[in-house]
Amino acid sequence: MIASVLVANRGEIARRIFRTARGLGLQCVAVHSTADAEMPYVGEADAAVHLPGTAPGETYLNAELVIEAARKAGADAVHPGYGFLSENADFAQAVVDAGLTWIGPPAAAISSMGSKIEAKKLMAAAGVPVLAELTPASVGADDLPVLVKASAGGGGRGMRVVHRLEELAGEIEAASAEALSAFGDGTVFCERYLATGRHIEVQMLADQHGTIWAVGERECSIQRRHQKVVEEAPSPLVERIPSMRTELFDAARKAAEAIGYVGAGTVEFLADEQGNFFFLEMNTRLQVEHPVTESTTGLDLVALQFSIAAGEALPPEPPAAVGHSIEVRLYAEDPAHDWQPQTGRLHRFHLPGAEFAPGGPREGTPWVRVDSGVIDGSEVSPYYDAMLAKVIVWGATRTEAAMRLAAELARAEIHGVRTNRDLLVRILRHRAFLDGETDTAFLDRHGLDVLAEPLADKAAEELSALAAALADAAARRETATVQNRLPSGWRNLPSQSQRKTFSAGDSTYEVSYRLTRDGLVVDGDVSLVALGPDRAVLEVGDVRRTFEVAAYPGLVCVDSSLGSVALTPLERFTDPSHQVAAGSLLAPMPGTVIRVGVAVGDEVEKGQPLLWLEAMKMEHTISAPADGVVVELTVSAGQQVEVGAVLAVVREGEGE
Template structure:
């Protein structure tokens, strides 16, 4: 790559937070550039802030008060002496007005031209531009013209992304309500409530092409990615190359040609992604163009050896790209690890992350590198973790619930999936629930391994992760024995030991809605519990048991109100059940509690209204998602304790639905 003298970057300001800020800082440091972070009050102790050479505080927590305040962000960059702004993804990364303001302030914008951002900012106008450029598109439907023959349709927000303002509609009578809901969500998320409809392909494949273009007319199509496995219209698993494209010989060349046409049509410069929806025959249609770096960019880096952030910086400084990008080698798979509660409809979780060890060997303490960007033609499997959190980090309600991206490269796809599933299983994650087990289940699923990964994956195969009650029971026993060892550390006679037969020791733990009660006695002959369990050793942090003749080690970590047990059987988070209930913690029957801290965006009922089971009563926005609070049973709204715009804490009573007399 050759560089012109058009611009010199010495200090990079990242107008973002968390994982992507750490990612950009990593490359900037490697290039000898200084780094500047910006942070809200809630983010003041996050690792990316400490890792920057300088940091500027924006008072407040909500994005609308901090990261979305373009004028404050630019003022922070100028105050810190930065000469370039990298927007990351999300927040203001695709805001043309912000990009222009950065340039007007005399700063280098590490992104595409303002006109290119504007032209792709409206999905409606973007589709018209792409059609004119010869890129295949799905016909747009205005909400008023949708008929029964068009169903199912997808209602989409014209601005923004990430699944916000998106609804699948299968019944014509549901369309007005879903349009209203999608528009309200889009207005809240992006400041633009415009929505449109298009034909919904229930089993399509989500294929995207990474674009990199310089200021001198060179446009690269840097491989494709497949991101078809999605939940709530948000990507869960991403991989490169695409299994579908690998099966259809002519499809890659056609995709790359369409992506380059799309970039050329708007004079694109920098890193971007052209997204398509494809069918099993290889036909594909333009969805949108993301005028920024994508969350899933690591799989492209791992299969090409490129550092896309380094290329962004070089192109912004005026560098020329070589005529052709490097070829792709091997296969990379990325999963998004979210803080979620699998026992409560995968609701986002908040709270302290006591321990976070992903890509770390439990025995040897081995740590993986984020990426080496030095791609051999063949070689051992590589593991990469891009994370915004560390031990002790606080998962707040104000931002996205993603903890990390875990990526594995291997010469062969099945080997990559197998290694990634194993890394997730070995991870130590204490303090919040996660989708870790769901991700492992996907990676081991026969349909995934066969490359059958369209957007209907969860509809066909389900989304629940089977839970073996026996694992919870033996983990609860290990927790009880570790607790007993901890209470008598230094005392020679273990808790529960009796010289003569006596009543067993009893403890109860809850996992989701399941309560595990364990009863044991420690005698001169050892542990008496069940015929198939023998105690080998027990310490406050480690219990070794023989179960059905198989020895297993259980690592036990106790926190306030939480016990985490990790073993080869899986990781189990246990809540100790107190013998006596605190009356102050009890609530009235029919109370609807806030599942997490958030803001009440809408209230759909009044006191005295009759409601049916499952009827939406109010809507709570938290962690970039809108959550519907529904009636638990038929009844009457007896109490309504909140109003629109009110901030609530987790566990707060929002309303009470009383039985209709």
């Protein structure tokens, strides 16, 4: 009997497993790094054990520390979640050897899938379709384009697309270095690259008595940097091709049988538009996107993991899927600027119609679920993945699910860090997405520059700036100590306007207004309907709109039906000490310098990569802003830097 479970993970993953474990009457034990001490999941656990340090290698990836934490807290089972040690066969065996129950597949099954190279050979022998493996040395011009992949790990790390033969050696070297850093194994291989493929996966469950379920398929084709962004069940492609589901399920069962699989796992395939598919890998764990399968089947996959680990048998057949479910990954990142991850305090995180509840929808109505590791006030650190939450919607039809999810995201209150929310909304509302045209080239084909545009246009930003200025005036009035509390800037006689300046992205807005005995006076066809310190109701022409205003130190967030706008109040006079030298390259986020490609005195061209930073599980390139010469280099490989730190200075025109 399991009475207490340690979840060897963090954030949203730990909270998700706690949710089910509590429902089963189990005690929940958390482990946390120094950086995660104040995260919500730590406070929600019945017991929490500190793993000293911040880097994953010294905390969540330290198997001995995690098992010792289970002993200290009196846990009798370990659930690995997904990520970190969840697919580490040595860790799984060490948990069993320590006398604890492992909530996962046998160590031997994990080991057999640990190397993508060996896994493909095993699957080919079992009759599962595979793409032919290419050794790096054997790749010729006729094989291009090819995909360089890490043999160990996943999540897009150690993966490169190569279109020209002369680039192959350099990309293999870079992929191998990234794989070694991420997984401790620099082995890479090549395979044919399908530029417009579909990423299709089958959710598997297998008990200890020989029953194997193919629960349903998911499509996860819309990706950035080979990492999934939008996931759904069922797959639009599989729905279109009648025989494909049966063939996929048969192949997935063969894969599970070939390795004696037990527990929850996912077999991933790459498919073309004709329905041909090829084995990619088997994830010997629960997947990030498992909620869409739960939503369409009503199953709690985590609860089934626990029951399988306890030796219980599955029914002969899984329940049938009903309706459609779509999940998006909400990241703290800036898609328009090379997906730069964002850090800082998340002042507000609220989705009005969402709940955190595993399983399926209630009474067949559209249903919104959020699996999140953050709450109001959470700090987004640079040490781990940039995902804030997964937002999931179930609907009777795919269109209903997509439109409801887009609406929920659009009216979410997310204050403090930039996110990919607007990109997700534009994807969900895009005609091609609604038509099921969702291959892996979706972002490239439809233009990231267009899809990443803010939902609020320039006119909406300007109105939001006016609402922010007016709400600020109302707040000052409420806190004023004068007896009559006259509005800020109020004059008995006509006078000059009050002015406030805000920046939003690359734009600057100076708003001017006067509050008189006749009400608000502003330029343009705008009238004030109602005003408070956190709300302004404005009428533009004959259209009335409400602007919700939230002010924080150095930041004002305005939410309306026109879109959410983050404004930075600008001071009238700039402090000279805050200025940096022209041509300075600043760190866009806290991170570690992993490579430096230039030296002082080198001539460089605009766009040439100069340095590489690693932060939040991603590698980021810092490029030259213009043609010139490197006149200053302030960092070296291995050095930690803070956001805004000067990394180098390039002086324009020095080479001419």
